Amino acid sequence: MKSRTVLLIVAILSAYVAFSAYIGWNGFAFWRAAVTESADWVYWIAYAWLAYGYLGAMLLRRALPYRLYVGVKLIGSYGLAVLMYSLLTLPFADLAFLLLRLGGVEADTAVRAIGTVVLLLLAVMVAVGSRNAWSPVVRRYDIAVAKRAGGRKELRIAAASDLHLGTIVGKRHIRRLIGQVEALRPDLILLPGDVLDDSIEPFVREKMADVLRSLKAPLGVYASLGNHEYIGGHIDEYVERMKAIGIEVLVDRVVRIGEAFCVAGRKDAAVARFAPGSGGRLAVSELLADADKSLPIVLLDHQPRELGEAAEAGVDLLLSGHTHRGQLMPGHLITRRLFELDWGYMRKGAMHAIVSCGFGTWGPPLRIGSRSELLDIRITFGDG
Incomplete structure (x- = not known):
């Protein structure tokens, strides 16, 4: 029973890492096309916090100072939702990118346009979700x-x-x-x-x-x-x-x-x-x-x-x-x-x-x- 539990946890974590890598790669493409082609480390630090902040805070709860633990966990909690809806959205975004490229649109232009739409959708999701959560x-x-x-x-x-x-x-x-x-x-x-x-x-x-x-x-x-x-x-x-x-x-x-x-x-x-x-x-x-x-x-x-x-x-x-x-x-x-x-x-x-x-x-x-x-x-x- 314990071995099955361990295997299940490993499988879930492996899937999470794979999905977060896919989302991170898409986000990085937008970063390079719409923000800057330098300071890649800024993007990856921010993304790691978003993607792994909640899990990291829970695992390191005893080691982190309380206020740092609270902050990391809070940002990471929003990250869980952002990753979930990114995973549902990005396959369609990638398909749209492919169609735009086949239509002759320059790659960076397509990435900027599609990425902006995805970010707007995620922003609306956070706004509506917050209202639904905090206004019972x-x-x-x-x-x-x-x-x-x-x-x-x-x-x-x-x-x-x-x-x-x-x-x-x-x-x-x-x-x-x-x-x-x-x-x-x-x-x-x-x-x-x-x-x-x-x-x-x-x-x-x-x-x-x-x-x-x-x-x-x-x-x-x-x-x-x-x-x-x-x-x-x-x-x-x-x-x-x-x-x-x-x-x-x-x-x-x-x-x-x-x-x-x-x-x-x-x-x-x-x-x-x-x-x-x-x-x-x-x-x-x-x-x-x-x-x-x-x-x-x-x-x-x-x-x-x-x-x-x-x-x-x-x-x-x-x-x-x-x-x-x-x-x-x-x-x-x-x-x-x-x-x-x-x-x-x-x-x-x-x-x-x-x-x-x-x-x-x-x-x-x-x-x-x-x-x-x-x-x-x-x-x-x-x-x-």
């Missing part, structure tokens, strides 16, 4: 649960998955979340995993908890673990720091909110890979074994898997994230094939399933074909 929308879902919830007839939930708080998404975006949540005036706030991007260090160093503590609702604020909390480790420290600011992280745990309803949170499926000694996670049926099924049950499960099992176990509302809806199209074509529900709403028997594409971003702080979002979920309760 509120998506409303109205659902009915055919159970009594004590004396409560309605429940309003604000849910935000995948904040990915770290070196790129930070306090400014938390303030956006708080402002939008306060405008909704929810009864309950839920965070279905990946509150952290990976390492807990930026969360602590940048004192993000001081801002996040303003996230409050009358019936409480609850979170579940995502794969990125497990990737970063320090689960116990994270849970304690969240508890200190009034946010309960439900780690395979069920809480009963008065006599009205239950909220449950599962360990993420990544626990088996990144924390194998922690005992794995409970099946949904085990997790809810002692829960009062006559009450409405809301389950936080970061990755939208096992929807059928959740419905059979008596869950009334399943909230997930993880997919980002691909974040950068055409990534949504992949997530659509990987998950039964990769974004939006689905009814599974009596259960309502909602998957958010997330409030934050992973890697590039860009979204193409998706939009950062906060969920406004309004539940009406009634007799079954």
Whole structure:
């Protein structure tokens, strides 16, 4: 199994190097034709930062000074998106170059014209992607649960998955979340995993908890673990720091909110890979074994898997994230094939399933074909 993993990593890295070399060669041709025929080293240093900055920052995180690490990673994160869309664009650009040359256009003229068009397209991509990432929308879902919830007839939930708080998404975006949540005036706030991007260090160093503590609702604020909390480790420290600011992280745990309803949170499926000694996670049926099924049950499960099992176990509302809806199209074509529900709403028997594409971003702080979002979920309760 380990040898297969190593071979897979080597294959992915080899493909990345090959693709980045192809993109770099095209960019260099534009540099020589449109910028200067000297100072080639300037181009290659800038390109190396763009192409390998994110990966290099992650590998050298312990060796680099923190601020340098943040800067290299930020530029490199944009580089990931630029390389991705360059790879999709350049084959057409190369074909256009060939056609122009066959038509008698001088080589440097063709390179300058085509390169300018590609750069403009990439600039538009960055501008639109930034707007989609940093200007979250509120998506409303109205659902009915055919159970009594004590004396409560309605429940309003604000849910935000995948904040990915770290070196790129930070306090400014938390303030956006708080402002939008306060405008909704929810009864309950839920965070279905990946509150952290990976390492807990930026969360602590940048004192993000001081801002996040303003996230409050009358019936409480609850979170579940995502794969990125497990990737970063320090689960116990994270849970304690969240508890200190009034946010309960439900780690395979069920809480009963008065006599009205239950909220449950599962360990993420990544626990088996990144924390194998922690005992794995409970099946949904085990997790809810002692829960009062006559009450409405809301389950936080970061990755939208096992929807059928959740419905059979008596869950009334399943909230997930993880997919980002691909974040950068055409990534949504992949997530659509990987998950039964990769974004939006689905009814599974009596259960309502909602998957958010997330409030934050992973890697590039860009979204193409998706939009950062906060969920406004309004539940009406009634007799079954």
